Amino acid sequence: AQSVTQLGSHxxxxxxxxxLLRCNYSSSVPPYLFWYVQYPNQGLQLLLKYTTGATLxxxxxxxxxxFKKSETSFHLTKPSAxxxxxxxxxxxxxxxxxxxxxxxxxKLQVIP
Amino acid sequence: xxxVTQTPKHLVMGMTNKKSLKCEQHMGHRAMYWYKxxxxxxxxxxxxxxxxxxxxxxxxxxxxxxxCPNSSLLNLHLHALQPEDSALYLCASSQESLSQAGYTFxxxxxxxxx
Numbered sequence: 590a591q592s593v594t595q596l597g598s599h600x601x602x603x604x605x606x607x608x609l610l611r612c613n614y615s616s617s618v619p620p621y622l623f624w625y626v627q628y629p630n631q632g633l634q635l636l637l638k639y640t641t642g643a644t645l646x647x648x649x650x651x652x653x654x655x656f657k658k659s660e661t662s663f664h665l666t667k668p669s670a671x672x673x674x675x676x677x678x679x680x681x682x683x684x685x686x687x688x689x690x691x692x693x694x695x696k697l698q699v700i701p
Numbered sequence: 702x703x704x705v706t707q708t709p710k711h712l713v714m715g716m717t718n719k720k721s722l723k724c725e726q727h728m729g730h731r732a733m734y735w736y737k738x739x740x741x742x743x744x745x746x747x748x749x750x751x752x753x754x755x756x757x758x759x760x761x762x763x764x765x766x767x768x769c770p771n772s773s774l775l776n777l778h779l780h781a782l783q784p785e786d787s788a789l790y791l792c793a794s795s796q797e798s799l800s801q802a803g804y805t806f807x808x809x810x811x812x813x814x815x
Contacts, residue, residue: 621801632705632791632806633744640801679743683801688757691743 591616591682593663595692603700608652608667610695612680615661622663623681623689624654633679639663650674675699703728707792707807715815716782722810724775724792733775734804735767736791744791750775782814 596611614620621640625633637648644656654665665678680692705726714720724733732751736744749757750769764786766778775792789811793804 623803625806630789630809630811632707632793632808633804634806635803638801638803688746688749689804694741694743 591620592690593622593680593682593692595678595680595695597695598693599696599698601698601700602670604672605669608665608670608674608697610665610678610680610697612654612663612665612692613661614663614680614682616682621683622654622656623683624648624652624663624665625679625681625691626650627677627679627694629676636665636678670697670699672699672701703805705792705794705805705807707790707810709810710808711811711813713813713815714779714782716784718782719778719780721779722777722790722792722812724777724807725773726794726805727773728794728805729772730794730796730805731772732795733769734793734795735775735777736793738789738791738809740788748777779812782812784814787812787814 592615594613623638624636626636627633636652637646639646639656647653652667654663677694677696679694681689683689708723734749735747738744746759747761748767753769764781768776789809791809792807795804796802
């Protein structure tokens with residue numbers, strides 16, 4: 590079965606600093622990979638996704654992620670953190686038909 | 702319309718009550734989902750509907766009863782819930798059979814069982 594591991598349940602960065610949220614996946618076949626963001630008391634919003642093709646994926650709000658098959662990783666980055674980026678971030682994996690598995694989430698804190 | 706709308710946003714119910722959660726989308730998506738999210742946890746899949754038919758039930762207790770009256774609507778009927786069922790209930794939709802497109806989530810219903 591596919592799964593994802595998010596390293597670090599809490600990450601703190603200074604405003605303007607690089608954001609790096611780590612995600613490693615486990616899948617017996619090439620997976621579909623996603624990053625979602627959840628603001629307090631809200632649903633999840635899709636940030637970006639990898640399906641096939643280009644391994645560097647650009648998403649909304651200046652985020653991007655790189656699919657590295659050799660490292661089974663799909664880390665999320667943003668060059669410069671903004672206060673509005675403070676939220677919970679979920680990495681997710683799917684092998685296809687309908688079923689998506691979410692990681693435990695990483696809470697991002699942005700320090701002014 | 703690119704939204705999934707969930708009502709109500711908040712619900713408090715007693716253990717003997719019957720209530721329903723409602724979810725609506727008008728994006729032409731043919732797969733709809735119910736997720737349960739406890740505090741500080743990831744969403745957990747409960748049910749999947751594909752073309753208005755129940756395709757996945759993740760061994761959810763029968764006190765939760767899903768219904769898909771048409772391709773735009775998804776309901777979750779609640780009866781005789783327990784306090785541990787208190788959680789954020791999220792509805793999502795996607796293009797059928799294309800989970801690689803990602804989900805569109807609603808804002809959720811915050812359920813408290815007293």
